[in-house]
Amino acid sequence: MIRRTLMTGAALALALGSSAFAASHSETTKACFIYVGPIGDGGWTYQHHQGALAVKEEFGDKVEIAWQESVPEGADAERALTQMALSGCDIIFTTSFGYMDATNAVAEKFPDIKFEHATGYKREHPNVSTYDARFYEGRAVVGHIAGSMTETNKIGYIASFPIPEVIQGINSYFLHAQKVNPDVELVVTWVYTWFDPAKEADAARAMIDQGVDVITAHTDSTAPLAEAAKEGGKVIGFGQASDMAAFMTNDDGTPGPRVASIIDNWNPYYIKRVQAVMDGTWEQQASWAGMPEGEVVIGEMNALVPENVQQEVNDMVAAITAGEYHPFTGPINKQDGSAWLGEGEVADDGTLAGMNFYVEGITGEIPN
Amino acid sequence: MDLGSISVVLLVASIMVSATPILLAAIGEMVVEKAGVLNLGVEGMMITGAVVGFAFAVNSGSPMFGFVAAALAGALLSSAFALLTQFLLSNQVATGLGLTLVGLGLSSLIGKPYEGIKSPTLPKLDIPILSDLPVVGRMLFSHDIMVYLSLLLVVCVWAFLKYTRAGLILRAVGESHDSAHALGYRVVRVRFLAILFGGACAGLGGAYLSLVRVPQWTEGMTAGAGWIALAIVVFASWRAGRILVGAYLFGGVTVLQLNLQAAGANVPVALLSASPYLITILVLIVISARGAHGAPASLARPFHASS
CATH class of the missing domain: 3.40.50.2300 (Response regulator)
Known part of the structure; x- marks a missing residue:
């Protein structure tokens, strides 16, 4: 000090x-x-x-x-x-x-x-x-896993603040879970913090108590995974922002609650921008990179994920990386049933960056 | 909305677990304040307890050993506060805040090697007969031992302050240290012991976070729980029974609003999260309107035998 x-x-x-x-x-x-x-x-x-x-x-x-x-x-x-x-x-x-x-x-x-x-x-x-x-690309992948693996058909999302980045994640997660499992129900819990392990654990606990068996978090700590681990394999989750590999395997060698992860890889961007400052070529920009640039990475899946799901995940990652698939591709309706994207239409970045609505099928309201 | 999906049994069980860290810290701080000392370092002592408890539990394989170590670590840290404020007569508010900063820094230093490690956690007790009761068995009688110890501690503190001679002396020191000194009581010694007790309780509360509730070590994991404990002491107007009510209320509101959200109820989250603080302010207004604010009269005032 x-x-x-x-x-x-x-x-x-x-x-x-x-x-x-x-x-x-x-x-x-x-x-x-x-x-x-x-x-x-x-x-x-x-x-x-x-x-x-x-x-x-x-x-x-x-x-x-x-x-x-x-x-x-x-x-x-x-x-x-x-x-x-x-x-x-x-x-x-x-x-x-x-x-x-x-x-x-x-x-x-x-x-x-x-x-x-x-x-x-x-x-x-x-x-x-x-x-x-483009975190929503990662959310699409874990949403696919969630929809495929849930037994109770209730999947959870620990949300931090109602900002576009989080809402993109919720929508993308739900859309891709629903695609493989039409009966899936999404439970969203807002914790209004980025980092409070005790509260994140409480949120996970509240959802588990109500029958949620797949939890994804939009907060920063590993507490939701630790809470899922208490359920002895009945509840799974994902590494968020970082690989959180410690939860991939339990101490007794059995597969842990972390079945996959979304990794934010800022290294290429930071190196590029510092280089630009050194060269004197730095200019104002708005960068929004994802899987193609290597900024969003899906961590290794563990043995709990069935082989066919692993294959589907790899295909999806390949398609997004190649620019062949956009997680927000129509037809998609808004929560109130009004049309948002028509058949084959892809969301534009402007709408995504200001996203303030749920897609059809999600219950509950976005707090303001 | 499907409120039927909230199970009252699981909800109460989860509230008890959620409230235990702040209950432990608050009951300790209440004893400190009853002795006339304001220690704002609860957060720092809690997080030090969290990391030390975690480290000892991981290395020894025994969570109980972790709790003991956490209590000692909390007490050790608070003894620095006691030395500064009781012997060197430093300002209690500033020293307490400093203690929090020291605790946060120290804990992240100690905790570096323990990030991402899992610890042994306390088993849930299986109490004969009681645990098998329908409803209440799962709700009240199948927790880990620390939940019951924290409740026992509240009862002990209440009885100690109300019925024992030592408790009376402690209260006397907190109400008027000059009178207590004139009667021949060792004001500084009593306060020193109270501060150590408060530190040990805060350490236990922190260890409960890192060993049972979360259970892992993450830097900064108390995330303000120590400040909530301080608010609870005020809310409780320095009474042990009300500390219990306050802690369960503060912990309960958090757990309840998360459960309501998960059940799809349309609740004003921000308002619910703020409600314990609003209630604290209300309680303060009510007790000051009644004229008896309940705070020990010598709270936060320095004492030296010469003055």
């Missing part, structure tokens, strides 16, 4: 005192990262940090990386970002949706620093880019 204060103070003095500071600093590029949870969450933040480490490994001494963990979304994010900007970062990655306004506010004050905001849509200044991954 003291060290950080001292460093900020020193950086402030330098930044204010001499413009030579910026020039002398340009020999190494400093890439900074703001995380919403701890690196040790084993999920979302862990994967972003893997990306940061990949940048370091790629460029060695030519880059310096810095990061701050567990920065709350909201007002405090602006303080943390300002602090980073003052400490000489050349590019700052803000890795959670809730940093959107803070990122743009700080970017305005530091026009020479590049900002990259994950999963957002606001680019109010030329030095702000946004980047996202």
Whole structure:
């Protein structure tokens, strides 16, 4: 704590005192990262940090990386970002949706620093880019597994916040479960947090108590899998954001509750963008990459997944990767029965990025 | 909506498990505050208990050993707080906040090698006759031993404060440390012991999170449970029985709203999640309107024998 204060103070003095500071600093590029949870969450933040480490490994001494963990979304994010900007970062990655306004506010004050905001849509200044991954491609795959494997025909989704990214995931998960199992019922539970292992476990418990036997989470910790593990094989789930391979096998060697996983692989993107800063070719953009670019990866399936389902999953991943299949391909109706996509029609990115409706067949309402 | 899919038996069972960590932490903190000390470091002591308990349980293979280690770790951390505030007369609020920061940092340091590991967990008790009762057997009598120990602890604290001489002295120290000192009681010693007890309870609460409720170690896993425990003490107006009510209410609302959602009920999630805090504010208004706010009179005031 003291060290950080001292460093900020020193950086402030330098930044204010001499413009030579910026020039002398340009020999190494400093890439900074703001995380919403701890690196040790084993999920979302862990994967972003893997990306940061990949940048370091790629460029060695030519880059310096810095990061701050567990920065709350909201007002405090602006303080943390300002602090980073003052400490000489050349590019700052803000890795959670809730940093959107803070990122743009700080970017305005530091026009020479590049900002990259994950999963957002606001680019109010030329030095702000946004980047996202097509997580719904992964959700389609695990939805297929869920629909194929559920015994109770009740599948669950632990949702964090009602934002487009999460709603895309819910819709994609349900559509593909329904495709293989028309009787499937989806239970959505909103926890209003990205990271609270106890609450995530409680949400999983509430759904299990009500007969849900496949759980997917849109939160960051491994707690839902740990809760599923208590059911002795009756309940399965998926690694979320990270592989969560520890739950692939139980201690006694039997297959564990994690039957597959959606892995966010930020490494290629982070390396590309830091490279652009080093080359001076960085430009504002809105990146939305998925399986074709290797940003969304399906982790290895365990032995609980039947062979034919594994084959179908591999085919689906291949089709999405090749650009032959889009998870939102019509005919799809909205929840109220009105038509959204006609036969063979594919959803456009604009609608997806602002998605605020459920597709037909999902019960319940999106909270606002 | 299908409320019929909520099983009351499973719901109550799940509330009891969910409330146990905050119950343990809150009952400990209540004793500390009854002695006139405000320790805001509950969160830090809880998470230290969580990681130490987890580490010891993994290495020894015995969850009970983990709980003992967690209690000791919580007490050890709180002794730093006790030294600073009781002997060096540092500001209790600032020191408590510092304790939370230290606990969070220390726990992630200790916990690094334990991420992604599974721990032995406590078995559910099979109490003869009681566990086999219809409905209540599954609901109340088939939990792990810590659930019952936490309830026993509440009863013990209540009886200790109400009926024992030592309890009376502790309350006297909390109400007026000058009078207690004039009567010849060792104010600092009593407070030191109370702080250690509070630390041990918080450590147990944390270990319950990492060993039973979640059960795994994840950095920052208490996620504010320590602050909820502090709110419960106020909510309970410093009475042991009401701590139990408060903890089950706070834990219950979370579990209930998740269950309602899973059953498809259209509930205002944000309002339900905030309701325990709203109720706490209401309780504060009611008790202050009645004039007797229930807080120990010497709460958070430093004491030195010379003054």
